[in-house]
Amino acid sequence: MQQFPQQASDPVASIKAAHPDAVTDVREFRGEITIVVKRERIADVALYMRDTPGLLFNFLSDISAVDYYPEYSRPERFGVSYHLYSMLYNRRLRLKVFVPEEDTTVPTVTDVWPGANWLEREIFDLMGITFDGHPDMRRLLMPEDWDGHPHRRDYPLGYETIQFSFNVEEILKHKPSAREGRTTDEG
Numbered sequence: 001m002q003q004f005p006q007q008a009s010d011p012v013a014s015i016k017a018a019h020p021d022a023v024t025d026v027r028e029f030r031g032e033i034t035i036v037v038k039r040e041r042i043a044d045v046a047l048y049m050r051d052t053p054g055l056l057f058n059f060l061s062d063i064s065a066v067d068y069y070p071e072y073s074r075p076e077r078f079g080v081s082y083h084l085y086s087m088l089y090n091r092r093l094r095l096k097v098f099v100p101e102e103d104t105t106v107p108t109v110t111d112v113w114p115g116a117n118w119l120e121r122e123i124f125d126l127m128g129i130t131f132d133g134h135p136d137m138r139r140l141l142m143p144e145d146w147d148g149h150p151h152r153r154d155y156p157l158g159y160e161t162i163q164f165s166f167n168v169e170e171i172l173k174h175k176p177s178a179r180e181g182r183t184t185d186e187g
Contacts, residue, residue: 009054060113
């Protein structure tokens with residue numbers, strides 16, 4: 001039986017010591033720690049965070065993605081965040097990678113956490129970020145023939161103006177009537 005240390009290790013110091021070339025930034029805000037990692041190293045860092053005694057972030061609770069377009073206040077257009085939880089030590093951590101617009105490919109973490117399968121597919125479908133090495137990289141929510149990725153900030157909205165009491169006449173001028181297209185024989 002494998003013995004685990006009773007004391008939790010500092011995840012920032014541990015990852016910087018084990019993979020100093022992988023960490024680009026560490027951010028702490030309101031008690032939440034985010035470790036920014038080079039995207040090509042995310043699978044290595046994820047495996048380390050899961051298997052290292054003192055860390056054991058054995059649960060991937062979520063993967064999320066954000067599009068920073070058009071304000072590039074971040075290093076790259078997209079950010080992908082991996083929300084981790086250590087059941088043994090009852091603590092959370094976020095790993096984050098930045099993804100350039102020109103090459104939207106990130107290594108998959110499905111070998112580390114099989115539950116990443118559906119989360120990565122959702123991000124692929126809605127944001128257009130591809131996960132290299134994923135076992136089934138195809139659309140999850142949108143139809144296969146859908147054009148584009150609807151969660152990108154530059155995706156066209158294609159909305160309809162909502163009818164209110166002040167604009168009802170303008171809206172009705174452009175809406176087809178239920179009676180249009182019928183002949184007088186139909187009633």
